[in-house]
Amino acid sequence: MSWPILAKPVILTVGIVYLALCLGTGFWAMRLNKSAHDFFAAGKNVGIVLLTFGTFAALLSGTAFIGGPGFSYAFGFGAMWFVMGPTLAFALTWFVVARKFRKIADKRLILSVPDIIHARFGSNLLRFLAGLGIFIGVMGFLSSQIMATGWVMVTILGLDFKIALLIGLAVVGLYSITGGVIAGLYTDVVQGIAMLSGTVVIAFIALTKGGGLTGLWSTLATQDVNLVGTFGTVPPMLALSSLFITVAGTMGQPHVVSRFFMVKGEKTLRWGALTSTFGFMITTALVLLVGPFIRAKVILGELEPLASPDMAALVFLMNYLPDVIAGIVLAAMLGAIMSTTDAFLNVGAAALVRDMAQGVLKRPIKDELLWGRIATVILLAGATLIALGTKTLVALLGLMGAGLLAAVLTPVLAFGLNWKRATTEGAIAAVGGGILVVVVLELLKYSNVYALPGGFQAGPVGIFVGTILMVGVSLLTSTNADKNMPPDIYEVIES
Amino acid sequence: MQRQEAIGVFFLADAVILLITGLGGYQELFVLAMVTFAFGLMYLGAYKNGTIGPFKRPFIVTYIVILLGFYGGFAYRKVPDDPAYILGFTPGAAFIVFLVWIFPVFLGFTYGYYVGHFNTGKESIIKEAK
Numbered sequence: 001m002s003w004p005i006l007a008k009p010v011i012l013t014v015g016i017v018y019l020a021l022c023l024g025t026g027f028w029a030m031r032l033n034k035s036a037h038d039f040f041a042a043g044k045n046v047g048i049v050l051l052t053f054g055t056f057a058a059l060l061s062g063t064a065f066i067g068g069p070g071f072s073y074a075f076g077f078g079a080m081w082f083v084m085g086p087t088l089a090f091a092l093t094w095f096v097v098a099r100k101f102r103k104i105a106d107k108r109l110i111l112s113v114p115d116i117i118h119a120r121f122g123s124n125l126l127r128f129l130a131g132l133g134i135f136i137g138v139m140g141f142l143s144s145q146i147m148a149t150g151w152v153m154v155t156i157l158g159l160d161f162k163i164a165l166l167i168g169l170a171v172v173g174l175y176s177i178t179g180g181v182i183a184g185l186y187t188d189v190v191q192g193i194a195m196l197s198g199t200v201v202i203a204f205i206a207l208t209k210g211g212g213l214t215g216l217w218s219t220l221a222t223q224d225v226n227l228v229g230t231f232g233t234v235p236p237m238l239a240l241s242s243l244f245i246t247v248a249g250t251m252g253q254p255h256v257v258s259r260f261f262m263v264k265g266e267k268t269l270r271w272g273a274l275t276s277t278f279g280f281m282i283t284t285a286l287v288l289l290v291g292p293f294i295r296a297k298v299i300l301g302e303l304e305p306l307a308s309p310d311m312a313a314l315v316f317l318m319n320y321l322p323d324v325i326a327g328i329v330l331a332a333m334l335g336a337i338m339s340t341t342d343a344f345l346n347v348g349a350a351a352l353v354r355d356m357a358q359g360v361l362k363r364p365i366k367d368e369l370l371w372g373r374i375a376t377v378i379l380l381a382g383a384t385l386i387a388l389g390t391k392t393l394v395a396l397l398g399l400m401g402a403g404l405l406a407a408v409l410t411p412v413l414a415f416g417l418n419w420k421r422a423t424t425e426g427a428i429a430a431v432g433g434g435i436l437v438v439v440v441l442e443l444l445k446y447s448n449v450y451a452l453p454g455g456f457q458a459g460p461v462g463i464f465v466g467t468i469l470m471v472g473v474s475l476l477t478s479t480n481a482d483k484n485m486p487p488d489i490y491e492v493i494e495s
Numbered sequence: 496m497q498r499q500e501a502i503g504v505f506f507l508a509d510a511v512i513l514l515i516t517g518l519g520g521y522q523e524l525f526v527l528a529m530v531t532f533a534f535g536l537m538y539l540g541a542y543k544n545g546t547i548g549p550f551k552r553p554f555i556v557t558y559i560v561i562l563l564g565f566y567g568g569f570a571y572r573k574v575p576d577d578p579a580y581i582l583g584f585t586p587g588a589a590f591i592v593f594l595v596w597i598f599p600v601f602l603g604f605t606y607g608y609y610v611g612h613f614n615t616g617k618e619s620i621i622k623e624a625k
Contacts, residue, residue: 077588084596088561091602092533095540099610213583221578229574230587237520244513244529248536270610274603281600415506418539421499454520464517467510471503482499495543 008318012157014327015334018194019171022187022338029183046262050185051272053192054262056279057335058184058255058343059086060195065286065333066148069316070309072291076220078232081239083287085246086280093251094273100417101260102269103492110261112350113254113409114359120416120489121424128359129431131351133408134254136439138348140401142383145341148310150387152334155314162388172338173345173380177373184342185262191335192279198332199283201325202316206289209320210296216289219296227295238455245459249406251413252463254351255343290316349375400442403459407434411466415474420482420493426474434466506535526565534558537602553605557598564594 046054072079104110108119114130149172150165157164210216220227231239251257263269294312297303303319306312313333317326352375357365365371411430415422441458444450452458474481482490509532516525534554541547547554567590574585581589 077584080588080591080596084591087596088533088599088602091599091606092537092540094603094606094610095537097540214580217580217583217585218578221574225574225576225578228578228585228588230568230572230585230591236522237517237525240522240525240529241517244517247529247533271607273606274600277600277603281597414536414539418536418542419499419502421503453518456517460517461514464510464514467506468514471507471510475500475503475507 008323008326010323011155011327011330014324014331015157018331018334021190022171023174025183025187025190029186045264046185046259046268047264048268048272048275049189051259051263051268052275052279053188054185054259054343055090055256055272055276056086056283057188057192057195058259058340059250059253059276060280060283060340065195065283065337066151066310066313067144068284068287069290069294069313070311072232072287073295073306073312074291074309075234076224076227076232076292076295077217077229078227078234078239079287079291081231081234082242082246083284085243086250086284087277089247089250090273090277090280092247093257094269096414097251097257097417098260098269098272099266099495100492101257102263102266103495104489105261107488107492112347112354113258113413114351114355116261117412117416117427119486120422121427122486123424123428124359124362126412126424126428126431127355129428129435130408130412131355131359133431133435134351134405135348135356136435137401137403137405137408138254138344138351138379139383139386140404142341142344142348142379142401143386144401145337145344146384146387148337149334149341151310151314152330152337155318155330165384165387168334168338169380169384172341173377177376184346187335187338187342191332191338194328194332194335195283196279198325198329199285201321202329203285203289205320206293206316210289210293213288216292216296219299220292223295223299235455237453238457241455241457241460244463245403245406245457248410248463249402249459252406252409253402254347254405254409255340257409257413258343258347286313293320345376345379348379349373352379400458403457403462404435404438404442406459407438407462407466410463411470415467415470417493419471419474420485420490421474422470423474423477423481425477426470426472429473430466430470433469434462437465438462502539506532509535523566523569526569527562530558530561530565549609550605553602557602560594560598564590564598567594 068079068083071082101110101116104116104119108115110116110119113134114127117130118124118127146165146169149168150161153159153164153168154161157167159167206216207213211219217228224233226233260269291309291312294303294306294316298305303315306315317329321329349372353365353368353371408431411434412427416427438458438461441452441461445452445458452461478484485493509528512528513525513532516528537554538547541550568587571585571587571590574587578585584592
């Protein structure tokens with residue numbers, strides 16, 4: 001066990017203060033959680049600030065913050081294809097689902113994304129399947145966040161990976177269990193501010209010490225000119241499929257779109273796409289600068305090659321930033337990871353307690369608040385076991401989870417809320433088909449039996465198949481789908 | 496064919512093309528189908544009372560600019576040993592950064608500027624004004 005942190009007590013202090021702040025927010029928010037409605041949907045009281053930070057901070061995650069610089073260290077400019085999607089995705093998501101979510105939440109009791117699907121199609125089987133898909137996807141994504149938490153905590157505390165990881169999880173688990181989504185949203189603001197300010201400092205230092213953007217990329221080009229090209233060293237179809245999942249798949253990310261039914265009203269949504277896009281774009285600078293900066297230093301012989309590309313961001317902090325700033329940025333990184341983790345814990349708990357349970361029992365279970373907290377513990381424990389048992393890169397693990405969620409929810413939400421001809425049969429086929437395609441393809445890949453050609457990802461294939469099933473089965477099953485729709489939902493789709 | 500059926504057939508065809516071009520590695524066609532899919536969904540989301548109103552022009556402009564960005568990136572994908580840099584990026588990367596990554600921010604602005612008046616209806620506007 002090493003204790004390098006003893007040489008950097010400032011980082012330890014900032015890290016502990018930050019963790020204490022998160023815990024304090026959780027316990028403060030506990031007072032505000034009087035019902036499952038508060039725990040899962042923040043009492044429909046979210047304003048533009050909470051919406052902005054709650055959306056981009058939740059989407060940014062450890063996948064982008066740790067995995068992004070790791071990707072650009074390994075694959076050069078190709079890493080951009082994994083993180084640039086949200087500029088288009090936020091606008092797309094807002095146009096397609098944002099207002100409709102909020103309008104339905106005005107007419108029905110909505111605490112989870114499958115609640116929306118149930119309101120539209122009225123099928124308990126569909127609600128169960130959507131909950132199941134979310135649960136599986138959440139486990140994959142949570143595992144990636146937990147691995148990222150471990151890496152950051154190792155740097156802050158200098159402890160063994162597993163011990164550091166458990167301490168980080170104890171904090172995020174405690175404030176998620178006690179504070180629910182309200183705690184998550186308020187900590188998102190703290191975390192989002194830390195992320196934005198941290199990124200600005202990092203960008204300044206990377207550019208001034210790395211010789212500007214041209215200086216950084218031209219150093220990389222001396223080792224391998226492909227690193228600075230359109231796709232970097234990423235296979236083009238892997239790049240394109242990753243972009244597709246981040247563009248079309250964002251509306252299928254329950255931790256992002258669930259914010260829409262928590263807002264105060266439609267007016268709150270108006271500038272959210274723009275503000276969230278700016279927040280995400282600023283923090284994306286990390287991917288463009290940190291990975292190439294560290295790779296350039298390795299090429300110039302100033303650093304040893306990294307044991308894992310995922311260490312790029314942390315090596316930058318520990319070697320090139322003053323301790324106080326490094327501590328704040330580390331807190332920001334931890335914030336990025338924690339904000340996604342708590343959002344996913346909340347969504348996963350809702351999938352278990354509300355959607356899967358109601359799908360089977362056909363009625364709400366008693367004391368959803370208590371069961372929501374118990375489900376949060378179960379999710380955290382399960383995802384930790386997966387994280388400790390896998391050797392997959394943080395970014396890839398996150399993409400697998402995001403791919404499944406997108407495949408399950410994107411077709412059913414996009415067409416269900418905007419296409420009057422969509423039928424329940426089509427929706428069941430789309431959700432079931434999406435789960436099946438992604439899970440089977442990922443299992444085949446993981447067991448080295450079969451991988452899609454050109455590095456193409458399973459998630460987009462799930463969306464294509466889900467769309468074909470959603471539309472194809474709907475066209476075949478009923479010509480009166482719009483007449484069978486509940487009037488209040490029909491009104492929303494028409495709006 | 497009714498409008499609703501036509502929408503279904505359009506997306507069905509696009510999803511089949513995405514599947515074939517994605518798995519077949521036809522990058523140029525895949526990109527065209529991908530951008531068309533995204534803007535098709537955006538059209539569905541913005542559609543109200545038989546029109547997409549003020550969103551028509553921003554959608555068309557952004558659709559074209561994004562496709563230009565992709566095809567520019569593809570055209571310059573081969574990097575010479577001593578590459579030129581445009582604002583810090585090689586030409587292929589610059590097309591992607593400026594036209595595919597940064598330009599779509601315009602859509603977020605468009606949404607905020609127009610959606611309140613076009614999509615929330617008269618009642619909401621009156622309520623909002625009060």
